Amino acid sequence: MNDTTNHAINDTIIKVSRNTDIAPQNLLSTQTVAFSHYNYISAQLPVNITTGDLVANDIKVQAAQCLKNIKTIVASIDHDMNDVIKINIFLKNIEDIKDIDTIYPAFFQGYLPTRTVIAVAALPMDDALVQMDAVISNGEGTYPQAPVELVKVPKNNEQVPKDSVSPHTIAFSHYNNISAQLPVDIETGKLVAGGVKEQTQQCLQNIEAILESIDVPLQEIVKVN
Template structure:
């Protein structure tokens, strides 16, 4: 269990978190991974809780050539951002760094900041920035952001704040770099917050015994294609080292920018077509996908989605999580985001 770097806890009722935490503690008596906790509208099989884990894999996956398996995790907490006995603010392993989802908590008081969703969004982002500064990692090394909103209609206000944080550095501004992004409606968030943000960060220094000097051979590759919907607030795909993070895909026709006609089947197909277009635009195939996240406004639609889904993955299906949400951007019925394996790595382009 100590190989786990991030846990995501989905509950049906936010009031159940305390009970979940009592059990949770018994599984992590000393080390605690980074963590995200969200209440959602529904879970498969009418479950009350769903837990997802991301696990470090030191021995790698090179055929017939296991690596030493001696890479260590680096964990860090700073008192300048909110701390919790049940999670570590940031856990790094190899070339990635996973931050616990940040609530709009003022670290000095331990309470939510005063104000509305804009002030809360700014505080969440400030907390992320503070955590990254504490480990000497620039803000623009973020490759993927997930934003959980209590009320999806707050997204415009959050975007106003968000765009003041990204891009951060002059270099990132010059290339207009923004991370991949997914926006999710939560039925409730811890401490009754209006917003919570989670970051995945590239970690070029690696973790010992990897040499820090080796980082100069790895860069972020960001890419957009005209064959999938574009947004000024997110990059369709951001690759770093051996992984590639895609922005959440809605069932939008890239030519018109509108929702496709039809029901959830047609929408699921369009989401997956958009994913496929992005994956193929960077010379990958659907079989390279290692993880899929599906968000549905009606959890009962899962069977219809599965009929379409299996046609896109004839060679076997990736790991997956499915969550029911109260609403999706553009009034969509479904949203899909994926993580793709990137075996060739991301060396600097000549």
């Protein structure tokens, strides 16, 4: 495994960038970069680790390969899939998420990570149907952050529409990671009427309800996708 440590100019902020030879590598991105108490895993295509070729043109097979590649990278830095906080899934056909959900939970133990699913027009390889990236917890910390216990707190708000394959929020270290919210009315469980303004308002109301359930004000959001 190639292991490099990058230092900021002032030599007080350290990022740990790592590649493993037993997972697909990309010349333009590192497989994993740790900073503070998180590790960020580059998006993985459904490429066979041994051959470097795209696996069969089947959404379940391709999704499983993406998760296997993430699992291999995570294991190479002495973590496991139980440390995954967030998964982003990029799909050519958004309907394929139904098939992915039949194999997805088996890759995790205990709780499932928060999740965002996005439809895209194309992926870096022509016959790729799916790509996934991940964020994992990093108990070791990077200097000057001291090591912390890997205690993660998943929660759901019963008043907000739930997804069987992702909790509303997972807290670790000083952050809460919120699963993507669709414009579903909290009371009826149906998509709200109207256009993009009404749907945007409903998404934000759902996020606000989740935050209120963990005693966090909307003003403490640091990033919205």
